[in-house]
Amino acid sequence: MFHLNQVKYRDILYIDNLHIDSNCITCILGKSGGGKTTLLKLLNNMLTPDSGLITYRGKDLNTYNPVFLRRSIPMLPQNPVVFPGSIRDNFRLVEEYTEKPPAPDSRYLDLLKMVGLNYKPGENASNLSGGEKQRLALARIMLLKPDTLLLDEPSSALDSETERFIISMVVDYIKARKGTLVMVTHSSLIANKFAEKTIVVNEGTVEKVIER
Ligand SMILES: Nc1ncnc2c1ncn2[C@@H]1O[C@H](COP(=O)(O)OP(=O)(O)OP(=O)(O)O)[C@@H](O)[C@H]1O
Numbered sequence: 001m002f003h004l005n006q007v008k009y010r011d012i013l014y015i016d017n018l019h020i021d022s023n024c025i026t027c028i029l030g031k032s033g034g035g036k037t038t039l040l041k042l043l044n045n046m047l048t049p050d051s052g053l054i055t056y057r058g059k060d061l062n063t064y065n066p067v068f069l070r071r072s073i074p075m076l077p078q079n080p081v082v083f084p085g086s087i088r089d090n091f092r093l094v095e096e097y098t099e100k101p102p103a104p105d106s107r108y109l110d111l112l113k114m115v116g117l118n119y120k121p122g123e124n125a126s127n128l129s130g131g132e133k134q135r136l137a138l139a140r141i142m143l144l145k146p147d148t149l150l151l152d153e154p155s156s157a158l159d160s161e162t163e164r165f166i167i168s169m170v171v172d173y174i175k176a177r178k179g180t181l182v183m184v185t186h187s188s189l190i191a192n193k194f195a196e197k198t199i200v201v202n203e204g205t206v207e208k209v210i211e212r
Pocket residue numbers: 012030031032033034035036037038039186
């Protein structure tokens with residue numbers, strides 16, 4: 001699905017040759033500051049490499065429309081922005097951005113349930129805790145029914161029980177759609193449990209790739 005060849009981004013990351021497969025759960029594992037987030041952001045062109053080639057479905061990533069890429073390869077950042085207003089407003093903004101008609105509240109409620117949030121769409125999103133905001137941001141992304149999903153440390157603001165619940169839910173969702181998940185984590189336990197392929201990134205380069 002993604003192929004990176006001699007990709008260089010500033011002095012932060014250099015990747016000689018790397019495949020990220022479709023229909024696969026891939027974890028990017030490594031120490032803090034090693035370049036994991038940078039690698040994730042290169043995959044949907046949020047960052048553009050200084051040199052080298054990244055292909056997506058066999059075509060140079062640069063030939064895709066940037067808006068198409070952000071929509072079809074959404075990324076959940078470590079600290080997502082929750083918009084002021086209600087939970088419903090947060091879903092509606094995504095719908096406006098993607099030019100979709102507004103869904104009924106029942107759809108929002110289903111998505112909130114999926115991420116384990118027991119709130120009504122009319123409630124104020126600003127009152128949510130950090131971990132709850134992260135889950136709302138994930139629910140917002142799920143509204144787009146993505147087949148490819150980039151998650152940056154989805155558990156950074158969650159307790160370990162919620163972390164497992166959320167990651168299991170996303171993994172099941174992606175597997176049911178025969179989709180592709182690329183997830184950054186610092187936890188080898190998470191990678192061991194969920195990853196079909198683990199890419200270890202440290203000090204700005206791929207240290208090893210573990211396949212199962
Ligand atoms: N825009 C930027 N400008 C300059 N340096 C940056 C920029 N973005 C990241 N860096 C640096 O690049 C290195 C890699 O950052 P990156 O966020 O990719 O690491 P990471 O492995 O995801 O770290 P963490 O696990 O702590 O989130 C770090 O040293 C970081 O400070």
